[in-house]
């Protein structure tokens with residue numbers, strides 16, 4: 085297992101590479117060109133620039149999260165071929181600097197969705213929170229406003245104000261897209277890109293839907309064992325793989341994550357490890373990584389990875405915001421709780437390595 089850390093780039097993240105290299109065991113920075121919108125060309129000079137900065141601090145550039153997929157590809161519009169060509173161009177360029185895994189998602193309109201960015205825990209820390217009834221009774225626009233207002237000046241992946249300003253148009257575009265059609269459009273995309281990935285030795289790793297159920301009538305197709313199995317069979321190549329996110333699958337308690345890891349382990353290229361506490365009414369809040377703090381048994385998750393001999397990349401996913409850091413950090417991406425998360429995950433891992441059961 086190779087431990088990594090999501091980093092938003094020079095001038096775009098208060099947590100610097102110098103901070104990150106003091107966290108034990110972190111070998112790579114998970115990066116992206118965060119100013120690029122879906123479908124935009126990634127210039128080689130920009131890619132090289134990030135690779136050089138990472139190399140200067142001894143970090144691997146092997147994981148990119150994300151290269152976003154244009155809505156025309158998800159909707160299956162005639163213009164998709166143009167955007168797929170651009171995607172292929174980006175894959176080839178990223179391969180040149182040593183990128184081995186690209187994380188992406190295929191969620192229509194909304195990426196991850198929450199109702200509160202800073203919900204307080206009893207201990208005074210705060211974290212991302214999802215209130216089920218509120219989303220069920222809300223309009224998409226009101227959730228967008230709520231999230232963007234909460235984020236203030238910070239840009240957040242998946243929540244680009246420009247794109248979301250065309251909300252009605254986006255919903256109109258998806259109105260006839262069922263789960264089956266979305267799967268077909270994903271298959272079309274994969275059939276074009278996976279041969280290129282095989283040639284370039286870059287593995288694609290789809291991120292599950294977060295939360296793992298349909299919202300606002302939009303289809304969501306990566307949210308259970310059955311969906312994952314269907315997804316992997318769309319194109320049966322090791323290069324068509326998963327980002328297994330415990331925090332995304334976790335809010336549905338029917339998802340047995342350790343058994344999903346054991347079943348599909350060889351296709352998991354990137355592990356997001358995060359804990360969530362799920363309430364009886366379906367609400368959930370993100371917690372520390374410690375197994376007993378939430379409903380995802382992180383120890384069993386790590387044991388499953390250890391048992392399958394997982395050699396892919398891992399990162400602590402979101403963390404809580406501690407000691408007032410929410411004033412400066414991106415929601416979910418503070419320093420302290422994620423750093424403690426790394427130590428917890430490595431603590432469990434190191435113990436397993438010693439054979440202590």
Ligand SMILES: [Mn+2]
Nearest residue numbers: 329332356401
């Ligand atoms: Mn994740």
